[in-house]
Amino acid sequence: MRVLVTGGAGFIGSNFVRCTLATRPDTEVTVLDALTYAGSRANLAEVADRVRFVEGDVADASVVAPLVAGSDLVVHFAAESHNDNSLEDPSPFVRTNLVGTFTLLEAARRHDVRYHHVSTDEVYGDLELDDPTRFTEATPYAPSSPYSASKAGSDHLVRAWVRSFGLRATISNCSNSYGPRQHVEKFIPRQITNVIDGLRPKLYGDGLNVRDWIHVDDHNDAVWTIVERGRVGETYLVGADGEVNNRDVVRMVLELMGRDPDDYDRVTDRAGHDRRYAIEAGKLRSELGWRPRYETFRDGLAATIEWYRENEAWWRPVKEATEARYARSQQVLSR
Numbered sequence: 001m002r003v004l005v006t007g008g009a010g011f012i013g014s015n016f017v018r019c020t021l022a023t024r025p026d027t028e029v030t031v032l033d034a035l036t037y038a039g040s041r042a043n044l045a046e047v048a049d050r051v052r053f054v055e056g057d058v059a060d061a062s063v064v065a066p067l068v069a070g071s072d073l074v075v076h077f078a079a080e081s082h083n084d085n086s087l088e089d090p091s092p093f094v095r096t097n098l099v100g101t102f103t104l105l106e107a108a109r110r111h112d113v114r115y116h117h118v119s120t121d122e123v124y125g126d127l128e129l130d131d132p133t134r135f136t137e138a139t140p141y142a143p144s145s146p147y148s149a150s151k152a153g154s155d156h157l158v159r160a161w162v163r164s165f166g167l168r169a170t171i172s173n174c175s176n177s178y179g180p181r182q183h184v185e186k187f188i189p190r191q192i193t194n195v196i197d198g199l200r201p202k203l204y205g206d207g208l209n210v211r212d213w214i215h216v217d218d219h220n221d222a223v224w225t226i227v228e229r230g231r232v233g234e235t236y237l238v239g240a241d242g243e244v245n246n247r248d249v250v251r252m253v254l255e256l257m258g259r260d261p262d263d264y265d266r267v268t269d270r271a272g273h274d275r276r277y278a279i280e281a282g283k284l285r286s287e288l289g290w291r292p293r294y295e296t297f298r299d300g301l302a303a304t305i306e307w308y309r310e311n312e313a314w315w316r317p318v319k320e321a322t323e324a325r326y327a328r329s330q331q332v333l334s335r
Helices: 011-023 041-050 061-069 083-088 091-111 146-165 187-196 216-229 246-256 282-288 297-310 312-329
Strands: 002-006 028-033 051-055 073-076 114-120 169-174 176-178 202-204 210-215 235-238 243-245 265-267
Touching: 002 011, 011 028, 011 041, 011 216, 028 061, 041 051, 061 091, 073 091, 073 216, 083 146, 091 114, 091 146, 114 146, 114 216, 146 169, 169 216, 176 216, 176 297, 187 202, 187 246, 187 297, 187 312, 202 246, 210 216, 210 246, 210 297, 216 235, 216 282, 235 282, 243 246, 246 297, 297 312
Parallel strands: 002 028, 002 073, 028 051, 073 114, 114 169, 169 235, 176 210, 202 265
Antiparallel strands: 210 243
16 A cells, blocks of 8 residues: 655654554555654654655645655645644644645545545534533534634535545544654643753643543554544544543653652643543444553553653754743743
């Protein structure tokens, strides 16, 4: 199989490439990545000799069309994905997440290529902390940031291309991924690297916002499960029953790293900060038989901490600039 992985030099995409080469060694992998700040060829250094790499923009049809034409499958990870950045400047999110998806869909339609679209649970908005329900495939969309709105729009494009043109496509909406090679601007690696540097972790607002965490290896295993066994035209929610609020995540990071669990600072909450995400992944499990490898969030978090401890050379070059950017926008609150 010839697989085109968009965003394959980013966090989830590069781990997907590794997963693919390890579990399906006969697969020919091409990576298309624009190498924005969140993507790096260093993420693929260990497998570079087994991957064809193309630097380019998913919104550029002249780049996309020949790559899709030479593929049997497109797995579309490429996205602008950081909520804070979307509040500062939404325009890259519209271009990459909407125009980029449209460009790929048109190429996949023209060449009759199987397409899988990687999306997010954030398209559903959020739930109240005391709401007993979870998101399902039937939950109405209610995005609350430019990022989640652009991802919601891209999901709708995929469904329209399936219905209008018969595109062979599936969609996965996943909960919050974490694990190796995640940019230090993101919540979990930011806390881990702060503790490594002897700094106090930073917690938005009251810290009670709940996320449904899944290790990136489990996420990517679920994507392959959907590609190989999922029904064309269907959406599958991906989650590992990992609901934990942000405060408890910070406390767990501190505890696992040998620090006082209360040794953190609270900072001003961000605008439109969703309160709770929760995934009901029953369809994925019952229809396709998928199960996560990491049985608990704590197990996956411990493995992630060890990776960041052992790979300082990977994250160190961008850490200082990331913290400087946060310092300009955050205000420390009283405990």
